[in-house]
Amino acid sequence: xxxxxxxxxxxxxxxxxxxxxxxxxxxxxxxxxxxxxxxxxxxxxxxxxxxxxxxxxxxxxxxxxxxxxxxxxxxxxxxxxxxxxxxxxxxxxxxxxxxxxxxxxxxxxxxxxxxxxxxxxxxxxxxxxxxxxxxxxxxxxxxxxxxxxxxxxxxxxxxxxxxxxxxxxxxxxxxxxxxxxxxxxxxxxxxxxxxxxxxxxxxxxxxxxxxxxxxxxxxxxxxxxxxxxxxxxxxxxxxxxxxxxxxxxxxxxxxxxxxxxxxxxxxxxxxxxxxxxxxxxxxxxxxxxxxxxxxxxxxxxxxxxxxxxxxxxxxxxxxxxxxxxxxxxxxxxxxxxxxxxxxxxxxxxxxxxxxxxxxxxxxxxxxxxxxxxxxxxxxxxxxxxxxxxxxxxxxxxxxxxxxxxxxxxxxxxxxxxxxxxxxxxxxxxxxxxxxxxxxxxxxxxxxxxxxxxxxxxxxxxxxxxxxxxxxxxxxx
Amino acid sequence: xxxxxxxxxxxxxxxxxxxxxxxxxxxxxxxxxxxxxxxxxxxxxxxxxxxxxxxxxxxxxxxxxxxxxxxxxxxxxxxxxxxxxxxxxxxxxxxxxxxxxxxxxxxxxxxxxxxxxxxxxxxxxxxxxxxxxxxxxxxxxxxxxxxxxxxxxxxxxxxxxxxxxxxxxxxxxxxxxxxxxxxxxxxxxxxxxxxxxxxxxxxxxxxxxxxxxxxxxxxxxxxxxxxxxxxxxxxxxxxxxxxxxxxxxxxxxxxxxxxxxxxxxxxxxxxxxxxxxxxxxxxxxxxxxxxxxxxxxxxxxxxxxxxxxxxxxxxxxxxxx
Numbered sequence: 001x002x003x004x005x006x007x008x009x010x011x012x013x014x015x016x017x018x019x020x021x022x023x024x025x026x027x028x029x030x031x032x033x034x035x036x037x038x039x040x041x042x043x044x045x046x047x048x049x050x051x052x053x054x055x056x057x058x059x060x061x062x063x064x065x066x067x068x069x070x071x072x073x074x075x076x077x078x079x080x081x082x083x084x085x086x087x088x089x090x091x092x093x094x095x096x097x098x099x100x101x102x103x104x105x106x107x108x109x110x111x112x113x114x115x116x117x118x119x120x121x122x123x124x125x126x127x128x129x130x131x132x133x134x135x136x137x138x139x140x141x142x143x144x145x146x147x148x149x150x151x152x153x154x155x156x157x158x159x160x161x162x163x164x165x166x167x168x169x170x171x172x173x174x175x176x177x178x179x180x181x182x183x184x185x186x187x188x189x190x191x192x193x194x195x196x197x198x199x200x201x202x203x204x205x206x207x208x209x210x211x212x213x214x215x216x217x218x219x220x221x222x223x224x225x226x227x228x229x230x231x232x233x234x235x236x237x238x239x240x241x242x243x244x245x246x247x248x249x250x251x252x253x254x255x256x257x258x259x260x261x262x263x264x265x266x267x268x269x270x271x272x273x274x275x276x277x278x279x280x281x282x283x284x285x286x287x288x289x290x291x292x293x294x295x296x297x298x299x300x301x302x303x304x305x306x307x308x309x310x311x312x313x314x315x316x317x318x319x320x321x322x323x324x325x326x327x328x329x330x331x332x333x334x335x336x337x338x339x340x341x342x343x344x345x346x347x348x349x350x351x352x353x354x355x356x357x358x359x360x361x362x363x364x365x366x367x368x369x370x371x372x373x374x375x376x377x378x379x380x381x382x383x384x385x386x387x388x389x390x391x392x393x394x395x396x397x398x399x400x401x402x403x404x405x406x407x408x409x410x411x412x413x414x415x416x417x418x419x420x421x422x423x424x425x426x427x428x429x430x431x432x433x434x435x436x437x438x439x440x441x442x443x444x445x446x447x448x449x450x451x452x453x454x455x456x457x458x459x460x461x462x463x464x465x466x467x468x469x470x471x472x473x474x475x476x
Numbered sequence: 477x478x479x480x481x482x483x484x485x486x487x488x489x490x491x492x493x494x495x496x497x498x499x500x501x502x503x504x505x506x507x508x509x510x511x512x513x514x515x516x517x518x519x520x521x522x523x524x525x526x527x528x529x530x531x532x533x534x535x536x537x538x539x540x541x542x543x544x545x546x547x548x549x550x551x552x553x554x555x556x557x558x559x560x561x562x563x564x565x566x567x568x569x570x571x572x573x574x575x576x577x578x579x580x581x582x583x584x585x586x587x588x589x590x591x592x593x594x595x596x597x598x599x600x601x602x603x604x605x606x607x608x609x610x611x612x613x614x615x616x617x618x619x620x621x622x623x624x625x626x627x628x629x630x631x632x633x634x635x636x637x638x639x640x641x642x643x644x645x646x647x648x649x650x651x652x653x654x655x656x657x658x659x660x661x662x663x664x665x666x667x668x669x670x671x672x673x674x675x676x677x678x679x680x681x682x683x684x685x686x687x688x689x690x691x692x693x694x695x696x697x698x699x700x701x702x703x704x705x706x707x708x709x710x711x712x713x714x715x716x717x718x719x720x721x722x723x724x725x726x727x728x729x730x731x732x733x734x735x736x737x738x739x740x741x742x743x744x745x746x747x748x749x750x751x752x753x754x755x756x757x758x759x760x761x762x763x764x765x766x767x768x769x770x771x772x773x774x775x776x777x778x779x780x781x782x783x784x785x786x787x788x789x790x791x792x793x794x795x796x797x
Contacts, residue, residue, distance in 0.1 A: 002529060002748060268505055271508075314753050
């Protein structure tokens with residue numbers, strides 16, 4: 001029958017160096033003590049990465065401070081904007097290379113890095129480039145001032161996109177930055193450092209320090225940073241909040257989520273199925289705003305689940321570099337073990353586990369797309385963030401019950417509503433405690449739209465005009 | 477063919493009101509979501525062996541069409557000869573499923589095709605507008621069937637549909653179906669053209685699909701090829717969802733035929749991907765999926781030659797028709 005032949009994207013589009021040092025003050029330093037970064041799809045080593053020390057962090061913060069004092073804070077906004085536009089254009093020019101690099105280091109399918117991640121990265125720089133000379137209109141009064149040096153720590157799920165979310169508004173607002181990428185996915189941040197050189201960005205405006213959690217802690221705790229921006233787990237977010245308490249560092253945290261995707265009986269069913277799939281299986285479910293709890297109205301449960309299961313049968317799991325792969329590799333062995341443990345716990349608590357038949361590659365870290373059926377709100381899989389391709393299915397009878405169940409979580413990052421009734425969408429969007437509410441769609445991102453959480457999903461907003469407030473005096 | 481009672485499916489006597497209630501209880505279609513899914517399937521990368529399979533499949537599922545006022549017996553004959561031997565340089569090249577012509581050309585097509593197994597499809601019921609009285613439409617159909625048409629491509633009364641007169645549309649399809657009956661008691665295969673470009677909304681297209689299936693259509697077809705918007709991938713995907721769900725509910729297999737505007741092999745392959753990933757492999761079969769096309773065949777032949785020889789020949793190396 002109609003089998004798709006392998007259609008691999010070329011690895012030769014990207015050339016990694018054997019080893020990388022930090023990028024500080026416009027230059028790549030010699031590699032220090034290193035660790036290996038791998039391709040999670042086949043566990044092959046891609047490069048040696050420097051494990052940053054407190055000394056390295058100090059060097060980077062000093063470079064950022066100096067660049068801030070001497071160059072960046074003195075430039076008019078229109079000049080800063082030119083650099084950001086230039087960076088955005090280079091990202092577009094090197095889009096294929098960046099997409100391949102991201103897929104190799106992260107494990108996500110090439111069709112996602114090519115069609116979602118990298119286009120959004122460029123869009124973020126273009127958008128904030130436009131703001132650089134219009135800060136008077138950010139809603140913070142006339143002539144709002146930058147904070148100074150921003151310490152930014154980002155996760156592994158959207159490595160370059162999270163970098164863009166952090167660096168673009170920071171530079172537009174006039175700050176300089178030291179950014180630490182996640183230990184498992186440093187390579188696109190290092191390629192971005194090359195792009196900064198190519199754009200002739202003044203030395204020290206962007207500094208990249210690689211390493212593990214302690215490197216990040218040293219950065220966040222450094223005395224001379226004015227701003228801390230973190231995206232990652234709620235657990236680490238708590239540590240950071242404690243660490244910066246009592247300082248005058250401004251903080252934004254974008255943490256975990258356990259979003260409800262609520263499907264009413266009058267929903268456009270075929271599109272709701274697509275939205276559910278996109279909500280939980282996009283990026284292997286490594287999405288903080290993933291729709292990981294499906295709340296389906298009891299009267300359509302059977303019909304919807306049948307459609308959902310059939311659709312899941314058509315998902316193609318495998319080599320992330322294949323252009324037809326829908327579900328790639330889990331980013332690390334540690335994450336794979338965590339997902340496996342949580343799913344086992346769910347089964348133990350009485351949920352029924354279902355996955356379509358699919359061949360799991362021998363090497364690399366993979367987890368089949370999974371439904372947890374018959375889940376009750378008390379189950380672990382209904383409460384904890386799994387951060388993997390696992391969807392917990394629950395039902396509701398009335399709109400009120402849907403809202404109650406959706407809000408019954410310690411998180412509050414996002415939610416989805418599926419109904420043909422516009423008035424219900426507006427009412428529910430008001431009642432849901434979530435930073436983002438999608439209606440008849442899910443997991444849509446745009447630089448003009450603020451993004452952020454309620455409750456333990458963090459505080460502060462990224463994106464849009466609101467995202468500027470995090471990097472200017474006078475904002476929250 | 478299993479016979480379904482429309483009353484049993486609708487759950488009441490068939491009246492305009494019961495049809496309206498039934499059709500309007502179908503789940504709505506979200507335009508943005510439908511089009512996004514169609515676009516994402518359009519990025520599937522079909523190479524080497526899968527491309528070779530798809531090109532052959534596209535030919536086997538083709539209704540090679542000529543529907544012009546200037547059609548002549550000679551022109552139809554030459555198209556039939558093209559169908560019999562699509563590529564003289566490669567006698568393994570598969571043949572299209574059918575030749576699609578106007579009713580008065582059926583006899584010429586039948587004569588040229590003989591017992592080759594290639595069907596003759598005739599457009600009927602005052603194609604393309606459908607604006608004629610019901611007796612005229614039925615006579616048009618009977619005439620084509622009598623001339624030997626294996627398949628009838630009828631058009632629905634879009635005016636009646638858009639004015640909410642679902643019962644009229646339903647009755648006409650049923651009547652045309654009866655007009656497809658041959659003297660030996662068998663039926664010519666009935667394809668129901670919805671003319672989706674005139675129905676405009678996706679909700680209308682889903683409802684018209686269900687109405688056509690309820691009334692006994694064997695195939696639902698997008699377009700006449702004579703209006704501004706003809707077959708598109710989202711529309712075809714929506715109709716494939718309809719036949720898939722119909723089979724789930726009633727156990728009856730209905731075919732889908734996109735027609736008009738499909739000109740390149742690349743497009744055809746995209747459609748096949750949508751068939752596979754929407755309705756399933758079962759529909760990748762000339763009995764359940766057809767392309768209505770005139771110029772598509774030559775592009776597929778050129779791509780086929782390129783895949784075989786490694787060189788792209790160009791339009792002078794395939795016959796015009």
